[in-house]
Amino acid sequence: MPSGTADEDEPLSAYKARLHNQNTTKPLIEQVSNQWKEKDSDTEKVPYYAEDDTRELGFCDLEDDGSCPNVSRDIVSSRRFRRMFAVTLLAALLLYYAWKHLVAPPLEEDWAYKEGFVAQENGTYGIAKGGRDIDPDLVRLQDLDKRLLPGGEADVEGKRRLVFVGDVHGCKEELVKLLKEVEFDENSDHLVLVGDVISKGPDNVGVLDELIRLNASSVRGNHEDRILQVARSAHNTLSSTSSKGHAKDLALLKQLKPRHIEYLRSMPLMLHIPSLPQAAKPTHKKDSPISEHILVVHAGVVPGVPFSKQDPYYIMNMRSINRRTHVPSALHASSKNEKPWFDVWGWYNDRIFRKQSLKHFNHALQPTDYEAEEDNRAWTSLWKNFWGERHARPKPQVVIYGHDSKTGLQIHRWSKGLDSACVGGGKLTALVLNAKxxxxxxSVGCKNYRG
Incomplete structure (x- = not known):
């Protein structure tokens, strides 16, 4: 009977005792039974590791499944990796597109605008024609009579309105029709023209008579300025020049009476309207209530330049501004650096309204003439710096203008262009402003008087 086998007649307790005695007398190694020991005995105890298997597998060994090339191959060939790669590539392309077409252009444009405000030799932009052939009777800047201001001391109930009208060009019939359309009240409303009230149209004398009767205000346009230049000339004859335009101006001048000439000479280059006392709080939106100072000019204004240094010719003729030099032009924008003047004006006033940094604008950022006076009156020692100097910061302003019939009606937050080409068959437009x-x-439709 084998030592490890129980006899059928042997009691269970005797079998367990005999088995225990056998196990305790064997070496421990003999009591171990596993696959390694069995394999070792089957191979006649040949060492398990062969000589060739003792070398260590390298990081890039192709025989090792965990090596760099094999792991990389498995990753690249996986569907998940291909999806992630495609998503990453798409995200990179979207970021590049967003940067190139959405982020970079505004940054580049912003920088180009700023370059125009960097201080130059004279502390401002180079004036092209300033000081030459200026009418000695020209009033550069005029304040609106405070009694005409909506919501002012003479209008505590806020019933008065200001009615601004674009280039009339001698179209009296359309002017009368427009005033009726806006329900113009001669007792409480005040009419303000943006210049070019005469020339080209059928009834220039009738327009002037109507404006004089209504005690209307108007700034000087390029056509009024031309008529006054002809009036100052010592050679008011058709033979004095071969210019067709001069001949027309001279013919118009001969129709005018002294009262008409006096009215034309009284037109200022710029009309300043103070902020409305009862105006609602402004916003950045295009349709925001106008609570800022208003400047009425015929053509445009160069931002950052004090009114005393504004060139009268460009105030009456500009249409574009070079955004890198801020030199204006009477021509329309024809390159990427030339912008409609109101674009540059809008960028400038947006920056002021949002209280963005004006650090590098240097001497260009002088307050306007009327702002300087206002600040001096309101100035207290609380707002002085260490050296006792005040921190002058310009305020946003709204410009109302005409002149540019080709561009047409242009309504923006900081500028309102009202020339809608009436004399050429377009429309005559009014902007009505109340005390709030x-x-x-x-607008009203116009006949075409150019045909």
Whole structure:
């Protein structure tokens, strides 16, 4: 009977005792039974590791499944990796597109605008024609009579309105029709023209008579300026020049009476309207109530340049500004650096309104003439710096203008262009402003007087 086998007649307790005695007398190694020991005995105890298997597998060994090339191959060939790669590539392309077409252009444009405000030799932009052939009777800047201001001391109930009208060009019939359309009240409303009230149209004398009767205000346009230049000339004859335009101006001048000439000479280059006392709080939106100072000019204004240094020729003729030099032009924008003047003006006033940094604008950022006076009156020692100097910061302003019939009606936050080509068969447009700063535009159709 084998030692490890139980006899059928042997009691269970005797079998367990005999088995225990056998196990305790064997070496421990003999009591171990596993696959390694069995394999070792089957191979006649040949060492398990062969000589060739003792070398260590390298990081890039192709025989090792965990090596760099094999792991990389498995990753690249996996569907998940291909999806992640495609998503990453798409995200990179979207970021590049967003940078190139959405982020970079505004940054580049912003920088180009700023370059125009970097201080130059004279502390401002180079004036092209300033000081030459200026009418000695020209009033550069005029304040609106405070009695005409909506919501002012003479209008505590806020019933007065200002009605601004674009280039009339001698179209009296359309002017009368427009005033009726806006329900113009001669007792409480005040009419303001943006210049070029005469020339080209059928009834220049009738327009002037109507404006004089209504005690309307108007800034000087390039056509009024031309008529006054002809009037100053010592050679008011058709033979004095071969210019067709001069001949027309001279013919128009001969129709005018002294009262008309006096009215033309009284037109200022710029009309300043103070902020409305009862105006609602302004916003950045295009249809925001107008609570800022208003400047009425015929053509445009160069931002950052004090009014005393504005060139009268460009105030009456500009249409574009070079954004890198801020030199204006009477021509329309024809390159990427030339912008409609109101674009540059809008960028400038946006920056002021948002209280963005004006650090590098240097001497260009002088307050306007009327702002300087206002600040001096309101200035207290609380707002002085260490050296006792005040921190002058310009305020946003709204410009109302005409002149540019080709561009047409242009309504923006900081500028309102009202020339809608009436004399050429377009429309005559009015902007009506009430004491709360709320405004609306209304237009009437016009006949084509150029045909």
């Amino acid at each position: 700063g709320k405004w609306e535009t209304k």
